[in-house]
Amino acid sequence: MRTSRFAEAQIIGMIKEQETGMATAEVCRRHGLSSATFCKPKAKYGGMDMSDARRLKALEGDNGRLKRLLADA
DSSP states (O other): OOOOSSOHHHHHHHHHHHHTTOOHHHHHHHHTOOHHHHHHHHHHHTTOOHHHHHHHHHHHHHHHHHHHHHHHO
């Protein structure tokens, strides 16, 4: 699976810019992505802080590890 070219902190920063009143098209233009591409991370990270994003990443890692353990058993 292809990784994102933006870090979680950058994605959350973009969403915060858009939530403070900057137009979505302007945010996308500044960061070099399309508005359709902006919607997917916004759905995942919208309304989160960095601590929430770190916890989400840790939970996803644990979930993947447990799935591999179950598949191996």
